[in-house]
Amino acid sequence: MTPAQELLLSRIRDVPDYPKPGVVFKDITPLLADPVAFGALTGVLADLSVRFGATKIVGLEARGFILGAPVAVRAGLGFIPVRKAGKLPGATLKQSYDLEYGSAEIEVHAEDLAPGDRVMVIDDVLATGGTAAASLELIRRSGAQVAGVAVLMELGFLEGRRKLAQALDGAPLEALITI
Template identity: 80%
Template structure:
Protein backbone atom coordinates (compact mmCIF):
# COMPACT_ATOMS: atom_id res chain seq x y z
CA UNK A 1 0.00 0.00 0.00
CA UNK A 2 2.94 2.33 0.60
CA UNK A 3 3.87 2.16 -3.09
CA UNK A 4 0.31 2.97 -4.13
CA UNK A 5 0.11 5.79 -1.63
CA UNK A 6 3.35 7.32 -2.91
CA UNK A 7 2.23 7.03 -6.53
CA UNK A 8 -1.15 8.66 -5.85
CA UNK A 9 0.29 11.46 -3.71
CA UNK A 10 2.89 12.25 -6.37
CA UNK A 11 0.10 12.78 -8.93
CA UNK A 12 -2.13 15.10 -6.86
CA UNK A 13 -1.47 18.79 -7.35
CA UNK A 14 -2.26 21.34 -4.65
CA UNK A 15 -3.75 24.61 -5.85
CA UNK A 16 -3.69 27.44 -3.31
CA UNK A 17 -6.70 29.70 -2.81
CA UNK A 18 -9.06 27.73 -5.04
CA UNK A 19 -12.04 27.96 -5.20
CA UNK A 20 -11.70 30.70 -2.57
CA UNK A 21 -8.93 32.27 -0.50
CA UNK A 22 -7.56 30.01 2.23
CA UNK A 23 -8.53 26.74 0.53
CA UNK A 24 -5.80 24.34 -0.62
CA UNK A 25 -7.57 22.49 -3.46
CA UNK A 26 -6.48 18.90 -4.19
CA UNK A 27 -6.44 18.61 -7.99
CA UNK A 28 -6.57 15.02 -9.24
CA UNK A 29 -6.24 15.94 -12.92
CA UNK A 30 -2.54 14.92 -13.07
CA UNK A 31 -3.47 11.53 -11.55
CA UNK A 32 -6.16 10.99 -14.18
CA UNK A 33 -3.70 11.97 -16.94
CA UNK A 34 -1.20 9.30 -15.85
CA UNK A 35 -2.39 5.89 -17.11
CA UNK A 36 -0.30 3.93 -14.58
CA UNK A 37 -1.58 5.95 -11.62
CA UNK A 38 -5.20 5.93 -12.84
CA UNK A 39 -5.05 2.17 -13.41
CA UNK A 40 -3.56 1.58 -9.94
CA UNK A 41 -6.33 3.69 -8.40
CA UNK A 42 -9.03 1.87 -10.38
CA UNK A 43 -7.61 -1.52 -9.36
CA UNK A 44 -7.48 -0.54 -5.67
CA UNK A 45 -11.11 0.62 -5.72
CA UNK A 46 -12.21 -2.49 -7.68
CA UNK A 47 -10.59 -4.68 -5.02
CA UNK A 48 -12.63 -2.84 -2.36
CA UNK A 49 -15.80 -3.35 -4.41
CA UNK A 50 -15.18 -7.09 -4.67
CA UNK A 51 -14.14 -7.44 -1.01
CA UNK A 52 -17.29 -5.64 0.23
CA UNK A 53 -19.57 -7.81 -1.92
CA UNK A 54 -20.84 -4.84 -3.92
CA UNK A 55 -23.19 -5.49 -6.82
CA UNK A 56 -23.30 -1.86 -7.98
CA UNK A 57 -21.00 1.14 -7.83
CA UNK A 58 -22.44 4.60 -7.25
CA UNK A 59 -20.37 7.57 -8.34
CA UNK A 60 -21.09 11.00 -6.86
CA UNK A 61 -21.20 13.96 -9.21
CA UNK A 62 -18.84 14.88 -10.66
CA UNK A 63 -15.42 13.37 -9.98
CA UNK A 64 -17.08 10.27 -8.55
CA UNK A 65 -18.30 9.58 -12.10
CA UNK A 66 -14.74 9.67 -13.43
CA UNK A 67 -13.52 7.31 -10.71
CA UNK A 68 -16.56 5.08 -10.23
CA UNK A 69 -17.32 4.11 -13.82
CA UNK A 70 -13.97 2.38 -14.51
CA UNK A 71 -14.12 0.76 -11.07
CA UNK A 72 -17.49 -0.77 -11.96
CA UNK A 73 -16.12 -2.04 -15.28
CA UNK A 74 -12.98 -3.48 -13.65
CA UNK A 75 -15.04 -5.22 -10.93
CA UNK A 76 -17.69 -6.46 -13.39
CA UNK A 77 -20.46 -4.41 -11.75
CA UNK A 78 -23.08 -1.92 -12.84
CA UNK A 79 -22.49 1.81 -12.44
CA UNK A 80 -25.13 4.24 -11.14
CA UNK A 81 -24.61 8.02 -11.24
CA UNK A 82 -25.87 10.08 -8.31
CA UNK A 83 -26.46 13.52 -9.79
CA UNK A 84 -27.28 17.02 -8.67
CA UNK A 85 -31.03 17.69 -8.69
CA UNK A 86 -32.60 18.23 -12.09
CA UNK A 87 -29.91 16.47 -14.15
CA UNK A 88 -31.54 13.05 -14.58
CA UNK A 89 -34.51 12.43 -16.90
CA UNK A 90 -37.52 10.47 -15.73
CA UNK A 91 -38.58 9.46 -12.24
CA UNK A 92 -36.00 10.08 -9.54
CA UNK A 93 -35.57 9.90 -5.80
CA UNK A 94 -34.02 12.99 -4.23
CA UNK A 95 -32.21 13.66 -0.98
CA UNK A 96 -31.64 17.16 0.40
CA UNK A 97 -28.70 17.87 2.68
CA UNK A 98 -27.19 20.85 4.41
CA UNK A 99 -24.01 22.58 3.39
CA UNK A 100 -22.04 25.21 5.27
CA UNK A 101 -23.59 27.88 3.05
CA UNK A 102 -27.08 26.49 2.36
CA UNK A 103 -28.45 23.21 1.10
CA UNK A 104 -28.25 20.98 -1.96
CA UNK A 105 -30.03 17.97 -3.37
CA UNK A 106 -28.85 14.83 -5.12
CA UNK A 107 -30.92 12.37 -7.12
CA UNK A 108 -30.85 8.84 -8.50
CA UNK A 109 -33.18 6.98 -10.84
CA UNK A 110 -35.44 4.98 -8.55
CA UNK A 111 -35.43 1.90 -10.80
CA UNK A 112 -31.61 1.67 -10.97
CA UNK A 113 -31.30 0.16 -7.48
CA UNK A 114 -33.08 -2.90 -6.10
CA UNK A 115 -33.45 -4.57 -2.72
CA UNK A 116 -30.83 -7.20 -3.53
CA UNK A 117 -28.21 -4.60 -4.53
CA UNK A 118 -25.19 -3.92 -2.32
CA UNK A 119 -23.83 -0.51 -3.27
CA UNK A 120 -20.30 0.84 -2.96
CA UNK A 121 -20.18 4.65 -3.06
CA UNK A 122 -17.06 5.98 -4.81
CA UNK A 123 -15.86 9.58 -4.71
CA UNK A 124 -12.64 11.53 -4.89
CA UNK A 125 -12.64 13.39 -1.56
CA UNK A 126 -14.28 12.95 1.82
CA UNK A 127 -14.47 16.44 3.32
CA UNK A 128 -17.31 17.17 5.76
CA UNK A 129 -19.24 14.06 4.70
CA UNK A 130 -22.51 15.77 3.78
CA UNK A 131 -22.77 14.52 0.20
CA UNK A 132 -21.66 11.01 1.11
CA UNK A 133 -24.15 10.86 3.99
CA UNK A 134 -26.96 12.02 1.68
CA UNK A 135 -25.99 9.36 -0.88
CA UNK A 136 -26.26 6.64 1.79
CA UNK A 137 -29.72 7.86 2.74
CA UNK A 138 -30.72 7.91 -0.93
CA UNK A 139 -29.43 4.38 -1.55
CA UNK A 140 -31.41 3.04 1.40
CA UNK A 141 -34.55 4.95 0.36
CA UNK A 142 -34.24 3.27 -3.04
CA UNK A 143 -34.37 -0.06 -1.18
CA UNK A 144 -30.73 -1.10 -1.66
CA UNK A 145 -28.08 -1.94 0.92
CA UNK A 146 -24.87 0.01 1.52
CA UNK A 147 -21.71 -2.08 0.96
CA UNK A 148 -19.45 0.82 1.92
CA UNK A 149 -17.83 4.07 0.88
CA UNK A 150 -14.46 4.30 -0.88
CA UNK A 151 -12.68 7.61 -1.44
CA UNK A 152 -9.36 8.51 -2.94
CA UNK A 153 -8.60 11.08 -0.25
CA UNK A 154 -9.95 11.86 3.21
CA UNK A 155 -9.38 15.39 4.50
CA UNK A 156 -9.10 14.37 8.15
CA UNK A 157 -9.09 17.93 9.51
CA UNK A 158 -12.71 18.32 8.34
CA UNK A 159 -13.79 15.21 10.31
CA UNK A 160 -16.21 13.80 7.73
CA UNK A 161 -15.48 10.28 9.01
CA UNK A 162 -17.22 11.05 12.31
CA UNK A 163 -20.32 12.25 10.47
CA UNK A 164 -20.44 9.11 8.31
CA UNK A 165 -19.85 6.54 11.04
CA UNK A 166 -23.49 6.39 12.16
CA UNK A 167 -24.82 6.65 8.59
CA UNK A 168 -22.67 3.70 7.48
CA UNK A 169 -24.28 1.44 10.11
CA UNK A 170 -21.26 -0.87 10.22
CA UNK A 171 -20.37 -0.72 6.52
CA UNK A 172 -16.73 0.20 5.87
CA UNK A 173 -15.32 3.60 4.94
CA UNK A 174 -12.03 3.21 3.09
CA UNK A 175 -9.77 6.11 2.14
CA UNK A 176 -6.71 5.34 0.04
CA UNK A 177 -5.08 8.56 1.28
CA UNK A 178 -5.60 10.53 4.47
CA UNK A 179 -4.33 14.09 4.53
Protein backbone atom coordinates in the same frame (compact mmCIF):
# COMPACT_ATOMS: atom_id res chain seq x y z
CA MET B 1 2.67 4.61 3.31
CA THR B 2 2.50 1.92 0.62
CA PRO B 3 4.11 2.38 -2.83
CA ALA B 4 0.61 2.67 -4.35
CA GLN B 5 -0.33 5.40 -1.88
CA GLU B 6 2.93 7.23 -2.58
CA LEU B 7 2.25 7.07 -6.32
CA LEU B 8 -1.28 8.41 -5.91
CA LEU B 9 -0.22 11.19 -3.54
CA SER B 10 2.61 12.22 -5.87
CA ARG B 11 0.04 12.83 -8.62
CA ILE B 12 -2.27 15.07 -6.55
CA ARG B 13 -1.43 18.73 -7.06
CA ASP B 14 -2.02 21.40 -4.44
CA VAL B 15 -3.58 24.59 -5.80
CA PRO B 16 -3.33 27.35 -3.17
CA ASP B 17 -6.12 29.89 -2.73
CA TYR B 18 -8.63 28.02 -4.92
CA PRO B 19 -11.59 28.42 -5.05
CA LYS B 20 -11.07 31.15 -2.45
CA PRO B 21 -8.19 32.58 -0.41
CA GLY B 22 -6.96 30.25 2.32
CA VAL B 23 -8.18 27.04 0.66
CA VAL B 24 -5.69 24.54 -0.76
CA PHE B 25 -7.53 22.65 -3.53
CA LYS B 26 -6.45 19.05 -4.13
CA ASP B 27 -6.35 18.69 -7.94
CA ILE B 28 -6.54 15.08 -9.16
CA THR B 29 -6.22 15.87 -12.88
CA PRO B 30 -2.47 14.97 -12.91
CA LEU B 31 -3.41 11.58 -11.44
CA LEU B 32 -6.11 11.05 -14.09
CA ALA B 33 -3.62 11.98 -16.83
CA ASP B 34 -1.14 9.33 -15.67
CA PRO B 35 -2.34 5.91 -16.94
CA VAL B 36 -0.21 4.02 -14.40
CA ALA B 37 -1.51 6.01 -11.42
CA PHE B 38 -5.10 6.04 -12.71
CA GLY B 39 -4.92 2.30 -13.35
CA ALA B 40 -3.55 1.67 -9.87
CA LEU B 41 -6.34 3.76 -8.34
CA THR B 42 -9.14 2.02 -10.23
CA GLY B 43 -7.59 -1.36 -9.46
CA VAL B 44 -7.48 -0.74 -5.72
CA LEU B 45 -11.05 0.62 -5.69
CA ALA B 46 -12.32 -2.32 -7.79
CA ASP B 47 -10.63 -4.79 -5.43
CA LEU B 48 -12.27 -3.09 -2.43
CA SER B 49 -15.66 -3.19 -4.14
CA VAL B 50 -15.37 -6.91 -4.82
CA ARG B 51 -14.03 -7.60 -1.31
CA PHE B 52 -17.00 -5.74 0.22
CA GLY B 53 -19.43 -7.81 -1.88
CA ALA B 54 -20.77 -4.96 -4.02
CA THR B 55 -23.13 -5.69 -6.89
CA LYS B 56 -23.29 -2.08 -8.11
CA ILE B 57 -21.11 1.02 -7.96
CA VAL B 58 -22.54 4.48 -7.25
CA GLY B 59 -20.44 7.45 -8.32
CA LEU B 60 -21.10 10.89 -6.83
CA GLU B 61 -21.23 13.88 -9.17
CA ALA B 62 -18.88 14.77 -10.68
CA ARG B 63 -15.47 13.28 -9.99
CA GLY B 64 -17.11 10.18 -8.55
CA PHE B 65 -18.32 9.53 -12.12
CA ILE B 66 -14.75 9.71 -13.42
CA LEU B 67 -13.55 7.22 -10.81
CA GLY B 68 -16.65 5.07 -10.38
CA ALA B 69 -17.30 4.14 -14.01
CA PRO B 70 -13.89 2.51 -14.66
CA VAL B 71 -14.01 0.88 -11.22
CA ALA B 72 -17.37 -0.68 -12.14
CA VAL B 73 -16.03 -1.96 -15.46
CA ARG B 74 -12.90 -3.36 -13.84
CA ALA B 75 -14.94 -5.07 -11.09
CA GLY B 76 -17.57 -6.37 -13.55
CA LEU B 77 -20.35 -4.38 -11.87
CA GLY B 78 -23.02 -1.91 -12.98
CA PHE B 79 -22.51 1.83 -12.54
CA ILE B 80 -25.18 4.22 -11.21
CA PRO B 81 -24.66 8.01 -11.23
CA VAL B 82 -25.88 10.07 -8.29
CA ARG B 83 -26.59 13.50 -9.75
CA LYS B 84 -27.39 16.98 -8.60
CA ALA B 85 -31.15 17.54 -8.55
CA GLY B 86 -32.81 18.24 -11.89
CA LYS B 87 -30.22 16.43 -14.05
CA LEU B 88 -31.94 13.05 -14.48
CA PRO B 89 -35.00 12.38 -16.64
CA GLY B 90 -37.80 10.18 -15.33
CA ALA B 91 -38.76 9.16 -11.82
CA THR B 92 -36.09 9.84 -9.22
CA LEU B 93 -35.44 9.53 -5.53
CA LYS B 94 -34.15 12.81 -4.06
CA GLN B 95 -32.27 13.54 -0.87
CA SER B 96 -31.53 16.95 0.64
CA TYR B 97 -28.43 17.71 2.68
CA ASP B 98 -26.97 20.74 4.39
CA LEU B 99 -24.09 22.81 3.08
CA GLU B 100 -22.10 25.42 4.94
CA TYR B 101 -24.51 28.07 3.62
CA GLY B 102 -27.85 26.56 2.63
CA SER B 103 -28.71 23.13 1.31
CA ALA B 104 -28.55 21.01 -1.83
CA GLU B 105 -30.24 17.93 -3.28
CA ILE B 106 -28.97 14.84 -5.03
CA GLU B 107 -30.97 12.24 -6.88
CA VAL B 108 -30.83 8.82 -8.49
CA HIS B 109 -33.18 7.12 -10.94
CA ALA B 110 -35.76 5.28 -8.86
CA GLU B 111 -35.39 2.07 -10.91
CA ASP B 112 -31.57 1.91 -10.87
CA LEU B 113 -31.26 0.46 -7.36
CA ALA B 114 -33.39 -2.32 -5.92
CA PRO B 115 -33.69 -4.61 -2.92
CA GLY B 116 -30.90 -7.17 -3.07
CA ASP B 117 -28.37 -4.74 -4.54
CA ARG B 118 -25.21 -4.19 -2.49
CA VAL B 119 -23.92 -0.76 -3.39
CA MET B 120 -20.39 0.63 -3.14
CA VAL B 121 -20.15 4.44 -3.10
CA ILE B 122 -17.09 5.83 -4.89
CA ASP B 123 -15.89 9.44 -4.76
CA ASP B 124 -12.68 11.39 -4.95
CA VAL B 125 -12.76 13.20 -1.60
CA LEU B 126 -14.38 12.80 1.78
CA ALA B 127 -14.58 16.32 3.15
CA THR B 128 -17.47 17.08 5.52
CA GLY B 129 -19.40 13.90 4.65
CA GLY B 130 -22.68 15.58 3.69
CA THR B 131 -22.92 14.33 0.12
CA ALA B 132 -21.81 10.82 1.09
CA ALA B 133 -24.39 10.67 3.91
CA ALA B 134 -27.14 11.80 1.53
CA SER B 135 -26.12 9.12 -0.99
CA LEU B 136 -26.28 6.44 1.70
CA GLU B 137 -29.80 7.57 2.57
CA LEU B 138 -30.81 7.36 -1.11
CA ILE B 139 -29.38 3.85 -1.38
CA ARG B 140 -31.28 2.65 1.68
CA ARG B 141 -34.52 4.34 0.60
CA SER B 142 -34.31 2.37 -2.67
CA GLY B 143 -34.28 -0.85 -0.65
CA ALA B 144 -30.65 -1.60 -1.51
CA GLN B 145 -27.89 -2.23 1.02
CA VAL B 146 -24.70 -0.20 1.47
CA ALA B 147 -21.66 -2.39 0.81
CA GLY B 148 -19.26 0.42 1.70
CA VAL B 149 -17.78 3.78 0.79
CA ALA B 150 -14.36 4.27 -0.79
CA VAL B 151 -12.61 7.54 -1.56
CA LEU B 152 -9.25 8.47 -3.00
CA MET B 153 -8.55 10.94 -0.21
CA GLU B 154 -9.99 12.01 3.09
CA LEU B 155 -9.50 15.53 4.40
CA GLY B 156 -9.16 14.41 8.01
CA PHE B 157 -9.15 17.90 9.50
CA LEU B 158 -12.78 18.38 8.34
CA GLU B 159 -13.90 15.37 10.43
CA GLY B 160 -16.14 13.94 7.68
CA ARG B 161 -15.53 10.39 8.91
CA ARG B 162 -16.89 11.24 12.35
CA LYS B 163 -19.88 13.04 10.85
CA LEU B 164 -20.53 10.14 8.46
CA ALA B 165 -20.31 7.39 11.12
CA GLN B 166 -24.03 7.31 11.92
CA ALA B 167 -25.04 7.26 8.23
CA LEU B 168 -22.60 4.39 7.58
CA ASP B 169 -24.44 2.27 10.16
CA GLY B 170 -21.56 -0.20 10.32
CA ALA B 171 -20.69 -0.20 6.60
CA PRO B 172 -16.95 0.14 5.93
CA LEU B 173 -15.33 3.42 4.86
CA GLU B 174 -11.96 3.25 3.11
CA ALA B 175 -9.82 6.27 2.27
CA LEU B 176 -6.71 5.46 0.26
CA ILE B 177 -4.98 8.65 1.46
CA THR B 178 -5.72 10.79 4.51
CA ILE B 179 -4.56 14.38 4.42
